[in-house]
Amino acid sequence: MKTVATGILEGCFGCHMSLLDLHEEILDVLGAVEIVYSPIIDTKDFDHADIGILDGAVATEDNEETAKKFREKCDCLIALGTCSSYGGIPGMRNLFDLQDVLTSVYGDKIPSSDEIPKHLPEVKSLDQVVKVDYKIPGCPPLPADIKNALLALINGEEPVEQSRGKCAQCSRVKKELYIQQRDFVTDGVKAVMELDTIDPEKCFLEQGIVCMGPVTREGCHSKCPSKANMPCRGCWGPTPGITEVGAKMVNSLASILPAGAMMFMDDIVGTGYRYSMAISEVPGRIWR
Ligand code: SF4
Ligand code: SF4
Numbered sequence: 001m002k003t004v005a006t007g008i009l010e011g012c013f014g015c016h017m018s019l020l021d022l023h024e025e026i027l028d029v030l031g032a033v034e035i036v037y038s039p040i041i042d043t044k045d046f047d048h049a050d051i052g053i054l055d056g057a058v059a060t061e062d063n064e065e066t067a068k069k070f071r072e073k074c075d076c077l078i079a080l081g082t083c084s085s086y087g088g089i090p091g092m093r094n095l096f097d098l099q100d101v102l103t104s105v106y107g108d109k110i111p112s113s114d115e116i117p118k119h120l121p122e123v124k125s126l127d128q129v130v131k132v133d134y135k136i137p138g139c140p141p142l143p144a145d146i147k148n149a150l151l152a153l154i155n156g157e158e159p160v161e162q163s164r165g166k167c168a169q170c171s172r173v174k175k176e177l178y179i180q181q182r183d184f185v186t187d188g189v190k191a192v193m194e195l196d197t198i199d200p201e202k203c204f205l206e207q208g209i210v211c212m213g214p215v216t217r218e219g220c221h222s223k224c225p226s227k228a229n230m231p232c233r234g235c236w237g238p239t240p241g242i243t244e245v246g247a248k249m250v251n252s253l254a255s256i257l258p259a260g261a262m263m264f265m266d267d268i269v270g271t272g273y274r275y276s277m278a279i280s281e282v283p284g285r286i287w288r
């Protein structure tokens with residue numbers, strides 16, 4: 001029987017909801033583990049766990065303390081979800097100076113008390129603070145991925161991390177994207193709402209619609225482009241080895257449309273770095 005501790009840093013609780021979304025399959029996991037600490041049970045502290053799971057980004061001194069406590073007490077530490085793995089949405093704060101963010105939210109009435117955790121100047125992913133053994137990305141991750149990772153660890157195996165790009169799983173037809181040619185595939189980019197019709201079979205990029213598929217990690221079965229007729233926004237985080245996701249995406253776009261057309265894209269930074277700002281260097285340096 002393995003002991004498990006779970007905790008929450010800066011996030012939306014969605015990753016823990018995903019754990020609960022295992023429904024009756026959670027019994028497969030619960031039969032093989034003892035949960036010693038978690039926001040879903042009534043415990044105040046723990047001494048040791050075989051497996052620690054933390055979701056959320058590290059955004060406050062309190063988050064940092066929790067991350068270090070989990071690393072100290074857990075033999076194996078899992079970053080659960082895109083916030084924990086890459087900074088996720090909370091990491092978007094790194095585009096701005098902390099004081100400016102607080103002022104824009106609270107005006108001249110910024111709350112201050114010893115009981116309010118102090119924000120770190122920059123949001124970090126969990127592995128920027130402590131060593132992480134495995135990542136289960138996704139916003140939120142699929143319940144099945146959480147179950148499979150836990151069952152692998154319980155059985156003494158390595159959890160499988162998916163590493164290909166999203167396009168590999170996408171059912172849309174790509175005719176021109178990977179073919180060398182003189183002409184650009186499209187002459188500009190558009191938002192989904194600017195189009196009267198969207199071809200449900202054809203690659204979004206080939207229709208001039210920004211899709212983060214080429215730089216996003218597989219794992220969600222490409223559900224937005226393949227099943228919802230919507231382009232990928234990158235919520236599974238980058239493919240392994242990429243930190244400058246936005247720059248890499250601009251690179252991908254440069255092969256299908258004239259570079260000048262990108263100047264007309266609204267919020268190119270927010271689109272390209274939405275889920276990985278915390279692990280990147282470029283936008284914070286340029287904008288702050
Ligand atoms: S990864 Fe997504 S679901 Fe999980 S805590 Fe962050 S915002 Fe919420
Ligand atoms: S629609 Fe998006 S995910 Fe699918 S092949 Fe095109 S770029 Fe890749």
Ligand code: SF4
Pocket residue numbers: 216220221222223224225231232233234235236237
């Ligand atoms: S297709 Fe992209 S945006 Fe949609 S769930 Fe998958 S990673 Fe997230």
